[in-house]
Amino acid sequence: EAGVTQFPSHSVIEKGQTVTLRCDPISGHDNLYWYRRVMGKEIKFLLHFVKESKQDESGMPNNRFLAERTGGTYSTLKVQPAELEDSGVYFCASSQERSGTDTQYFGPGTRLTVL
């Protein structure tokens, strides 16, 4: 069974540009999460989708970040305009059950560098 996939694996952009990250969850997983790790810090939650609906977006840092999950399958995370402090690794995770104990499976991440 394929795991969580993310695209691109790396992205280098200049400050002020736009970048869109994509996540494909494990097939059949209704729950999709975005996290990010900025250098020197712990991994932090951004938001949680249940199918196409945003269940919890309390971790989104500001309105430059827009996440979508049209059709309840893959998700995109757009950063517009990107700032230097947005650099980091963006992880996507998915889980099958809507439960605090269910395993979240992580993708390999997208390493974003904003110059």
Add this chain to the structure above:
Amino acid sequence: RKEVEQDPGPFNVPEGATVAFNCTYSNSASQSFFWYRQDCRKEPKLLMSVYSSGNEDGRFTAQLNRASQYISLLIRDSKLSDSATYLCVVNPSWAGSYQLTFGKGTKLSVIP
């Protein structure tokens, strides 16, 4: 105070050694607890869930002390392949949120 605190290490131990990691969490209402493992430049992977009664999976033993808000992971008979960063993870489980809260991780290097 950070939500999840861990000793960052690094812990450098010889093969065969026993090593213990500790973690504290600040939210007393937290419901679910995990240890994840992260290899260099890879994604986090679930190592084991942590239950109040303590649980064991082969060489790995996890303990939870709710009164002290303390979680531990014990690795016995360390292998070279155990070298990784170990992340203490808590699910606050409030109001239907299933977000995971991560510690910064403890780096382990097992030396031949």
